[in-house]
Amino acid sequence: MYTEKVIEHFRHPHNMGKLRDYSAVGKVGNIVCGDVMWLYIKVDKDPKGREIICDISWETFGCTAAIATSSMVSEMAKGKTLKEAIAITNKNVAEELDGLPPVKMHCSALAADALNEAIYEYLTQNQHEIPDALKRRHERLAKEMASLEERYKAFLAKEQVANGTKTAGDVKHAPD
Amino acid sequence: MDKRIYLDNSATTPVAAEVLEAMTPYFCEAYGNASSLHASGREARQAIEKGRAEIAAILGVSPSEIVFTSGATEANNLAIIGMAFAHEEKRHIITSKIEHHAVLHPCQWLESQGYEVTTLDVDKTGRIDLEQLKDTIRKDTLLVSIMAGNNEIGTLQPVEEIGIICRERGVAFHTDAVQAYGKVQLSTDSIDLLSVSAHKLHGPKGVGFLMVRKGFSLTPLLHGGGHEGGRRSGTENTPGIVGLAAASSLAFNKMEETTARMRRLKRRLIEAIHAIPGTRLNGHETESLPHIVNVSFQGIEGESLVMKLDEHGIETSTGSACSSPTLEPSHVLLAISVPISMAHGSLRISTGRQTTREEIDAFLDVLPRVVEELRAISPFKVGE
Numbered sequence: 001m002y003t004e005k006v007i008e009h010f011r012h013p014h015n016m017g018k019l020r021d022y023s024a025v026g027k028v029g030n031i032v033c034g035d036v037m038w039l040y041i042k043v044d045k046d047p048k049g050r051e052i053i054c055d056i057s058w059e060t061f062g063c064t065a066a067i068a069t070s071s072m073v074s075e076m077a078k079g080k081t082l083k084e085a086i087a088i089t090n091k092n093v094a095e096e097l098d099g100l101p102p103v104k105m106h107c108s109a110l111a112a113d114a115l116n117e118a119i120y121e122y123l124t125q126n127q128h129e130i131p132d133a134l135k136r137r138h139e140r141l142a143k144e145m146a147s148l149e150e151r152y153k154a155f156l157a158k159e160q161v162a163n164g165t166k167t168a169g170d171v172k173h174a175p176d
Numbered sequence: 177m178d179k180r181i182y183l184d185n186s187a188t189t190p191v192a193a194e195v196l197e198a199m200t201p202y203f204c205e206a207y208g209n210a211s212s213l214h215a216s217g218r219e220a221r222q223a224i225e226k227g228r229a230e231i232a233a234i235l236g237v238s239p240s241e242i243v244f245t246s247g248a249t250e251a252n253n254l255a256i257i258g259m260a261f262a263h264e265e266k267r268h269i270i271t272s273k274i275e276h277h278a279v280l281h282p283c284q285w286l287e288s289q290g291y292e293v294t295t296l297d298v299d300k301t302g303r304i305d306l307e308q309l310k311d312t313i314r315k316d317t318l319l320v321s322i323m324a325g326n327n328e329i330g331t332l333q334p335v336e337e338i339g340i341i342c343r344e345r346g347v348a349f350h351t352d353a354v355q356a357y358g359k360v361q362l363s364t365d366s367i368d369l370l371s372v373s374a375h376k377l378h379g380p381k382g383v384g385f386l387m388v389r390k391g392f393s394l395t396p397l398l399h400g401g402g403h404e405g406g407r408r409s410g411t412e413n414t415p416g417i418v419g420l421a422a423a424s425s426l427a428f429n430k431m432e433e434t435t436a437r438m439r440r441l442k443r444r445l446i447e448a449i450h451a452i453p454g455t456r457l458n459g460h461e462t463e464s465l466p467h468i469v470n471v472s473f474q475g476i477e478g479e480s481l482v483m484k485l486d487e488h489g490i491e492t493s494t495g496s497a498c499s500s501p502t503l504e505p506s507h508v509l510l511a512i513s514v515p516i517s518m519a520h521g522s523l524r525i526s527t528g529r530q531t532t533r534e535e536i537d538a539f540l541d542v543l544p545r546v547v548e549e550l551r552a553i554s555p556f557k558v559g560e
Contacts, residue, residue: 010480011487016553031556034477034497034505034520038555059555061520063479063498067553103503155516 003098006068013067015074019057024125026117028141029110030148032155035062037070039114043082043122050081058114065104069111072096077115086119086134088112113141180489181535185376185528186327186355186468187493191419192378192529198422199380202415210412211403220414227421234428235364235387243386243404244417248354249278250397251371251386252321254408255350256282258394259319259369260291266318270347272296272304273511274331279321279352280507296322301460302331302512310341319348324356324370328495328508328524329459330468332360339366348392354384358427359435359465368392372424374416378529379423383416427529434529438466441527441536445469448540452547454558458514458522469525470495472509472518473547475556481523484546490539495522517556 002010022040029036042055056078060070073093077085090109094100100108120138123130130138182190202223208216210224225239232239245251256279260269271283273295283293294312296304304322313320320342325332335351342349343366350369356362357372364370369392373384388394394407401409427434446469449455454474473481478494485492495506497520505519514522525539551558 007483010483013553027555031517031520033503036555059553061475061554061556062477063496064483066477066498067480104498152516159513159515 001101002064002068003100005096005098006065006100009068009071009097010064013071015057015071015078016059017057018059019055022055022057024118024122026114026119026121028113028117028145029062030145030152031061032148032152035066035107035110036060037062037066037110037114039070039074039111039118041077041115041118041122046081052079052081053077053085054079062107062110063104065100065107066110068097069093069100069108070114073111073115082119082122085115086131088115113137117141180491181539182491183525183527183531183535183539184491184493185531186524186526188375188381189378189528190530191375191380192423192426194426195379195419195422199415199419202418206414208414210414211401220412223414224412224417227417230421231385231424234424235362235370237364237387238390240405241387241389243388243407244412244420245384245386245408246382246413247375247384248276248352248371248373250408251373251384252276252278252350252352253282254386254394254397255369255371255388256319256321257286258397258407259348259350259392260286261395262393263318266316268292268294268314268317270294270296270309270312270317270320270322272298272322272333274298274302274326274329274508275321275323276327276352276354279323283321298331298511300512301463302326302329302508303460303463304333304338306334306337306341309338313341313345313347317345317347319350321350321352323352323354324362325353325360325465325468326459326508327355327468328506329470329512330355330465331460332356332463332465336363336366339368342366342368355465355468358424358431359438359467361431372420374420374423377423377427380416380419383413383420385420430529435466438527438531441531441533442466442469444533444536445525445540446471449543452544454551456514456518458509458512458518467527470509471523471525472514473521473523473551474518474558475554476521476547476550478520478522480550481521481546484550485539485542488542488546490542493524493526495524496520 019040023043026039038059040057044054046052056074058070090112094108206219208220210220228239228242287293339349348368352371354373358377368389370387375381398409458470478496479498482494495509497503497505509519
């Protein structure tokens with residue numbers, strides 16, 4: 001079901017781990033849906049004075065596709081100017097991996113979203129002007145993250161009920 | 177990787193050499209249609225009835241109580257839908273939250289047809305509550321369908337007690353025994369309907385049976401020929417049935433020895449996995465099938481774990497959301513209240529008769545390294 005390129009990136013992921021000295025981090029996904037991606041960027045100026053992503057890394061909890069897209073997006077963004085990096089779409093990421101199974105397309109969105117969020121955080125922290133498209137995307141993502149957080153809280157509440165002593169089907173027939 | 181280590185025997189098993197040998201003549205030599213009058217037909221009929229008698233003897237029932245099917249999915253559908261259609265006056269069915277989809281989906285389909293279905297909860301080990309069962313049975317309850325042993329977590333249900341409760345109240349009891357058949361002693365005394373599949377037991381794919389106790393009428397799902405006493409039409413799968421019978425005899429003859437070995441391997445697996453930090457065992461510690469171990473690893477996702485192990489030639493499975501087409505974690509793990517983070521990181525290891533101690537050791541050698549690798553790239557660190 002996965003392309004060879006996906007498998008290759010999954011088996012030998014690039015730029016994994018946490019940067020020691022990062023400029024910003026983009027955190028997307030939630031444990032409730034089974035994918036969480038943290039993307040770290042280090043921004044510096046190139047000889048022409050343009051801001052570039054001089055180093056990048058990630059930490060991902062997720063499936064094969066989530067790990068492969070993390071690896072791929074980090075490769076694609078490395079050395080790019082912020083403007084170029086902002087232009088990377090989830091479609092680009094999937095294409096670079098020779099495609100993803102339809103059910104896994106959301107993983108490529110997660111990778112591009114994480115990059116978006118890292119750049120957004122960098123620009124905000126440094127009080128740079130934020131392009132409209134980036135801002136709109138950030139607002140949409142923030143909303144999604146909040147709703148995932150709600151779902152997660154609901155799950156946790158259910159877990160607490162289940163781990164208490166009173167649920168139907170519990171207690172009376174505890175393990176022998 | 178020079179050799180694969182197959183630890184996914186709950187999904188399917190390799191066909192045993194003895195089974196294949198028993199089946200082989202029924203493809204090219206004794207190929208007759210069991211309904212034909214001539215010698216070739218009689219030969220096939222004889223083989224089928226011999227197989228039926230063998231299975232009936234194993235279960236302590238009469239041969240006419242065995243209906244051959246295309247597998248357990250059909251057997252479950254026939255039991256549930258066949259019973260419902262044959263007894264229109266009773267429209268309530270009871271099942272559990274951790275049944276296989278081959279039981280849950282026909283129940284849900286019946287619901288869409290105006291039947292009422294109650295789905296029983298299970299406790300954190302995966303067992304139903306017999307008191308809740310008693311309370312749920314009504315005057316119009318037709319059927320209780322509760323699996324003997326769970327395919328994901330291995331938990332065994334108290335089928336004898338369930339059967340007695342049902343019988344006392346005049347309710348039919350069906351059990352999906354796909355994983356339990358040949359692995360644990362099953363007393364059929366209080367079971368009215370029982371589903372089995374050959375390929376989980378070193379037999380061929382595409383064949384199984386439904387045991388139907390005398391006196392229980394079923395509306396057939398398939399019409400056209402009146403085979404299997406009018407309960408399942410279609411030319412009998414002679415090689416398949418011969419294989420199913422051979423696989424059954426082999427499993428039951430070797431059961432004590434096999435399950436003792438499986439239990440030793442299971443103990444070894446659980447002990448070694450327990451030594452890895454951030455793990456939990458899903459299921460029941462003692463009331464459990466000998467061949468299934470289900471564990472969760474904190475901080476990593478099950479699908480990547482399965483893929484990493486596959487890289488080392490080790491074949492397992494997971495109940496993680498990412499491995500399912502619906503992107504929902506396993507309904508079984510959620511039903512036993514596995515924390516959501518742990519439900520995503522589950523791994524099912526299931527042994528077969530062919531599994532060796534060396535294979536388990538090789539797996540246990542690779543597993544901690546692979547878990548470590550995946551934890552190294554995860555934002556969630558164990559112990560935090």
